[in-house]
Amino acid sequence: MSGLSMESMYQEIILDHYKHPHHRVLLEDFDAEVHHVNPTCGDEVTLRVQVRDGAIAALGWQGEGCSISQASTSVMSDLVVGKDIASALALQELFLGLMQSKGSAHLGDEDADALEDAVAFEGVAKYPARVKCALLGWMAMKGAVAQTEGARP
Amino acid sequence: MTSSAFDVEAIRKDFPILTREVHGRPLVYLDSANTSHKPRAVLDAIEDFYAAHNSNVARAVHTLGSEATTLFEASRDKVAAFINAASREEIVFTKNSSEALNLIAYSISNATTTPGAERFRIGPGDEIVVTEMEHHSNLVPWQLLAQRTGATFRWLPIDDDGRLVESSIDEIINERTKIVSFVHQSNALGTVNPVARLVERAHAVGALVVLDASQSVPHMPVDVQALGIDLMAFTGHKMYGPTGVGVLWGRYDLLAEMPPFLAGGEMIETVDMAGTTYALPPHRFEAGTPMIAEAIGLGAAVDYLTAIGMDAVHDHEQALTAYALEAMATVPGLRIIGPDQPVDRGATISFALKGVHPHDVSQLLDEQGIAVRAGHHCARPVCVRYGIAATTRASFGIYTTTAEIDALVAGVARVSEVFA
Ligand SMILES: Cc1ncc(COP(=O)(O)O)c(C=O)c1O
Numbered sequence A: 001m002s003g004l005s006m007e008s009m010y011q012e013i014i015l016d017h018y019k020h021p022h023h024r025v026l027l028e029d030f031d032a033e034v035h036h037v038n039p040t041c042g043d044e045v046t047l048r049v050q051v052r053d054g055a056i057a058a059l060g061w062q063g064e065g066c067s068i069s070q071a072s073t074s075v076m077s078d079l080v081v082g083k084d085i086a087s088a089l090a091l092q093e094l095f096l097g098l099m100q101s102k103g104s105a106h107l108g109d110e111d112a113d114a115l116e117d118a119v120a121f122e123g124v125a126k127y128p129a130r131v132k133c134a135l136l137g138w139m140a141m142k143g144a145v146a147q148t149e150g151a152r153p
Numbered sequence B: 001m002t003s004s005a006f007d008v009e010a011i012r013k014d015f016p017i018l019t020r021e022v023h024g025r026p027l028v029y030l031d032s033a034n035t036s037h038k039p040r041a042v043l044d045a046i047e048d049f050y051a052a053h054n055s056n057v058a059r060a061v062h063t064l065g066s067e068a069t070t071l072f073e074a075s076r077d078k079v080a081a082f083i084n085a086a087s088r089e090e091i092v093f094t095k096n097s098s099e100a101l102n103l104i105a106y107s108i109s110n111a112t113t114t115p116g117a118e119r120f121r122i123g124p125g126d127e128i129v130v131t132e133m134e135h136h137s138n139l140v141p142w143q144l145l146a147q148r149t150g151a152t153f154r155w156l157p158i159d160d161d162g163r164l165v166e167s168s169i170d171e172i173i174n175e176r177t178k179i180v181s182f183v184h185q186s187n188a189l190g191t192v193n194p195v196a197r198l199v200e201r202a203h204a205v206g207a208l209v210v211l212d213a214s215q216s217v218p219h220m221p222v223d224v225q226a227l228g229i230d231l232m233a234f235t236g237h238k239m240y241g242p243t244g245v246g247v248l249w250g251r252y253d254l255l256a257e258m259p260p261f262l263a264g265g266e267m268i269e270t271v272d273m274a275g276t277t278y279a280l281p282p283h284r285f286e287a288g289t290p291m292i293a294e295a296i297g298l299g300a301a302v303d304y305l306t307a308i309g310m311d312a313v314h315d316h317e318q319a320l321t322a323y324a325l326e327a328m329a330t331v332p333g334l335r336i337i338g339p340d341q342p343v344d345r346g347a348t349i350s351f352a353l354k355g356v357h358p359h360d361v362s363q364l365l366d367e368q369g370i371a372v373r374a375g376h377h378c379a380r381p382v383c384v385r386y387g388i389a390a391t392t393r394a395s396f397g398i399y400t401t402t403a404e405i406d407a408l409v410a411g412v413a414r415v416s417e418v419f420a
Helices: A012-019 A067-080 A085-099 A109-126 A128-151 B008-013 B040-053 B063-082 B097-113 B140-149 B166-172 B195-204 B292-308 B310-328 B358-366 B380-385 B402-419
Strands: A032-038 A043-052 A055-064 B091-094 B127-131 B152-156 B177-183 B208-212 B231-235 B246-250 B268-272 B275-278 B334-337 B348-353 B373-375 B391-395
Touching: A012 A067, A012 A109, A012 B402, A032 A128, A043 A067, A043 A128, A055 A067, A055 A085, A055 A128, A067 A085, A067 A109, A067 A128, A067 B358, A085 A109, A085 A128, A109 A128, A128 B358, B040 B063, B040 B292, B063 B091, B063 B292, B091 B097, B097 B140, B097 B208, B097 B231, B097 B246, B127 B140, B140 B152, B152 B166, B166 B195, B177 B195, B195 B208, B292 B310, B310 B334, B310 B348, B310 B402, B348 B358, B348 B402, B358 B373, B358 B391, B358 B402
Parallel strands: B127 B152, B127 B177, B177 B208, B208 B231
Antiparallel strands: A032 A043, A043 A055, B091 B246, B231 B246, B268 B275, B334 B348, B348 B391, B373 B391
């Protein structure tokens, strides 16, 4: 990868998602919409979810900002679409823990498997200034899901 | 470029931090506009103060107290000589530029209720003028002053090249203008503003001129009398001195009529429960125990720069700027934000790289040992003006070499490759 070291924050997976983001389209038919910003880099994301039978049936987003925020939102979308809400939020917790570990987390095989491409962001945890970038999409997803739950009787 | 008079390699040896490595690479520090590094002489001066003379100033009669006072006041003399102030009493030590600018703005609002300070009063119908390229430290204090007094806050616009729009000067600065405050050299664009032109217009309409010299005093000879300005702010940590000390310079006749801002010990003449009279400048504006070690460190930084000579410093950095602008122009997708010719501009170069966010540029450069800054550089209106969220900024100092600029150019080209 262009001579970048293995320790580089910019793993190939991150660059791929940045250049070719997944689910980067705003749903027409949705149950909740949120808009989150990260003042550090001026990153923004607008995210919509559609919830059916307690699961995230569809999710789409539009955004602008640094590669970490955009790639992380793309990876998150892949992970949570089709999952029931409890599992999606559990993944969010897992990713949050990884990001807040200051780089000292040692992911078990099970957690690493569950996070799939999101493990590529492990290196970001060492850079406190960038952690918010990696969390942007995840926080937006959590906020959107919470809205749909609040809306239900 | 390195003439016998200016030996950048010798200068680099005076800065201990420059031997550091970052991510296994030699540090290439291109963030001096943010804060500069400190030469050994400054570190030694601070240590020597605490180790051998530590005491409070201006109040103790014992030996250490008088040594501390002598050292502290000697720094005031050095700073006064450095900017060619008419007298040492024109030098007020503050925490930094931001505090110096706030001091002026609060002193002016205190004038509203202070007898004898009538010439500083402003209110509804009066106007305060800044420029669109100000650092927030020379923008927000004036917005707040306008809010407190009912005066109108206005600004001189900038053009696509990062220069003031000349034709707006005579219109925006008019008979209603009471204060014109502007940056000498922009921290976001590198632009050096036409001080003489602005001073002439401001004085023609009877306005006070405040200069934010945070980014000029470290990089060029600054002579307050030749500039013809009224008040000026600068900050120690950008001129190879420590953090925690800055300077307000003001013409003595003005300082003598300005009401105090912060009150406390050392700023009084006599205190009575029925009322207090204030010390003469500079002490009127230095309430409480000052930043003694830091001021002494700043004095050492001034000695260091004086020994090199500010003309030599300026020549060195102008040569670097020309070299960098030419080299950076060869990088595909790189756009300079600010003047792209080495005329009336300093060694601070902001740029955008097509398709790559500035935070990614700076992070990837950091992985190569190169320190630059990304963001709005505390001058958000500048980014808004150019329709971008942020820029990447490389800024140079006395210890910067052309080899470091080569490293930057190669580093940025590498960033483009990674994101291609
Ligand atoms: C042009 C300009 N003005 C004011 C300041 C504020 O300096 P300080 O943070 O030391 O108060 C800076 C530094 O960031 C600056 O570049």
